[in-house]
Amino acid sequence: MSANRSPAPALLWRARLRLAALSLLVMGAILYGAGFAMARLLLQEREAALRRELQTVAGTLHDSLKPSLPSVAVPSSALAAVLPGLCLVGQPCPVPNALIERHAISAADPARFQLRIFDARGQLLAASPGAQGPTRPKPAWHEQRLPGDERLLSYAIHLHRAHGSGEQDWGTLQISRSLAPLASEASRLWWLGHGVFALAMAGMALASWWLAGLAMAPLLEAYRRQEQFSADVAHELRTPLANLLALLEAERSGLSRSITPFQAGVRTPAPPKAEAPSATGLDRMLSQGRRLQRLIADLLLLASLERPAHRNHLQQCNLAEICADVLEDFSEAAAAAAVTLEAAIDVIDTRVLGVESELSRLLINLLSNALQHSPAGDTVRVGLKRRGREIHWSVQDNGPGIPAEAQRRIFERFHRLDPSRSRQQGGTGLGLAIAQAIARRHGGVIRVESTPGHGATFSLQLSAVRR
Numbered sequence: 001m002s003a004n005r006s007p008a009p010a011l012l013w014r015a016r017l018r019l020a021a022l023s024l025l026v027m028g029a030i031l032y033g034a035g036f037a038m039a040r041l042l043l044q045e046r047e048a049a050l051r052r053e054l055q056t057v058a059g060t061l062h063d064s065l066k067p068s069l070p071s072v073a074v075p076s077s078a079l080a081a082v083l084p085g086l087c088l089v090g091q092p093c094p095v096p097n098a099l100i101e102r103h104a105i106s107a108a109d110p111a112r113f114q115l116r117i118f119d120a121r122g123q124l125l126a127a128s129p130g131a132q133g134p135t136r137p138k139p140a141w142h143e144q145r146l147p148g149d150e151r152l153l154s155y156a157i158h159l160h161r162a163h164g165s166g167e168q169d170w171g172t173l174q175i176s177r178s179l180a181p182l183a184s185e186a187s188r189l190w191w192l193g194h195g196v197f198a199l200a201m202a203g204m205a206l207a208s209w210w211l212a213g214l215a216m217a218p219l220l221e222a223y224r225r226q227e228q229f230s231a232d233v234a235h236e237l238r239t240p241l242a243n244l245l246a247l248l249e250a251e252r253s254g255l256s257r258s259i260t261p262f263q264a265g266v267r268t269p270a271p272p273k274a275e276a277p278s279a280t281g282l283d284r285m286l287s288q289g290r291r292l293q294r295l296i297a298d299l300l301l302l303a304s305l306e307r308p309a310h311r312n313h314l315q316q317c318n319l320a321e322i323c324a325d326v327l328e329d330f331s332e333a334a335a336a337a338a339v340t341l342e343a344a345i346d347v348i349d350t351r352v353l354g355v356e357s358e359l360s361r362l363l364i365n366l367l368s369n370a371l372q373h374s375p376a377g378d379t380v381r382v383g384l385k386r387r388g389r390e391i392h393w394s395v396q397d398n399g400p401g402i403p404a405e406a407q408r409r410i411f412e413r414f415h416r417l418d419p420s421r422s423r424q425q426g427g428t429g430l431g432l433a434i435a436q437a438i439a440r441r442h443g444g445v446i447r448v449e450s451t452p453g454h455g456a457t458f459s460l461q462l463s464a465v466r467r
Contacts, residue, residue: 012220020205020212027204032197039189046182051141054155057113058175062157065173069161073119073171079126086115086126093129114152117159118172125171137172143179151179237296245289252286298430302413305358305437316465317359319350319393323382326363330371338376341367347386351465354442362438365431366395366458373399373456391464398455407448411436 070078075088087093114131118124122136132146142154154176161170327341334341352359363382370380374397383394402410414429432446439446439460450456 012216015219016209016212016216019215020208023212024201024205024208027208028197028201031200031204035193035197039186039193042189043182043186046185047179050153050177050179050182051155054113054153054175054177058155058157058173061115061173061175062159066160066167067162069159069170071161073125075125079117083117083126085128086117087129088126089124112177114176116174116176118174120169120171122172131176137174151183152176153179237292242293245286245293248286248289252283295430298434301361302430302434302437305434305441313355314353315356316351317354317356319352319359319384319391319462320345320347322356322360322363323384326360326367327382330364330367333371334380337371337374339371339374340379342379342381344381344383347384347391349386349464350384350391352391352442352462353465354462358438358441362435362460363393363395365435369431369458370395370397370399370456373397375399386464389464389466391462392459393462394457394459396455396457401452401454402448402450402456403452407450410448411446 065082068082070076070082073079075090080086080088080091114128115126116124116128116131117126118137124135132152137156138154140156142156144152144154146152154174156172156174159170159173160167162168323343323345327343330341367380367382374380378398381394381396383392383396385392385394411432413433435458436446442462444460444462446458446460448456448458
């Protein structure tokens, strides 16, 4: 695309941004949900593996202890011989001996598992040194939260003692294991997963912006083609329309000269019926032709305003002087409409950086709009205020106001609140669109505040020239 074409309007860029954001949100949600589900499945599988391990160790211990359990389930030397390494209740805990012979109890690693032995009535008989957990036998599976936010998973199994040809219910074996390693693994997965997710989101953001650009490219090209077409058509229509208006004006002047007063005693013969159009018809054609000429001029101006302003074309403009000149030019139109124009300038330095002719056109359009909607005897105020480094330029009328649902569309091209009234007054429907284009070209946006029945206020915020 050539460099002299107008850039994409802000609406298309916002549409691209929304499209990229929505695609990023959807892809991010899918990626985050998949990652979260995978992490949950992984942790659940690890917890299931721990439960299977506890069941396996408990079953191994049960089978190893079953033949050698003493007949009476009490803390005794016989029980201490069967359960070496465990602390008997009410007796001093033996110092661990690294040279102890392997026994059934050594199937459980003291560094990972904690054992508790209960009798058939639920009284604690022996436990691993420093064991933590339930002091009474719980159901098969029990999870307990210890001080320090540590979780302990316990599994209980009934102990049976060989008795003759059968078995005797001897007590309960409870084996526990800390879930701290599982919590550490979950924390590592959380940080690692979110780190990978953040990197993936950064990559997907770039990809979404690129893909949104590809998706918007045909629309952008279509808009530029339409814009160029409108500008070309308007430009091509100017010359033949100007020639047509010149011919109509010449015909109107010739018709006016051909009409002379009746001479005394002489009656002017009536013109034939199939002759040239009357003066009224020519006046109507001239009026419509001039209106079409204004419309073409506005379309060309609007097309030129879509292009960014060059820095070397900008100069310091005094908004107070612009207001004075425009109000002076509008004094006759305001007097004809019986509307009073007032200027409320509350700031001394009103200099901004811009194009004076464009800022004048902006105020002209806003004043024209205010005069069209102001009843006779009303007042239109033009205000200038400064807040910090910003100058607020406003045009206020006391007309019928603008409905809330129409306030978002009044800056659209050819949008009219009252189409019949605007056409009768010769409006083109581009005045506010041109005003907004000029405002954006100068780094500002026009805003409207209105309550139906209480008038409307159009305000523009511009950056003042730094001293």
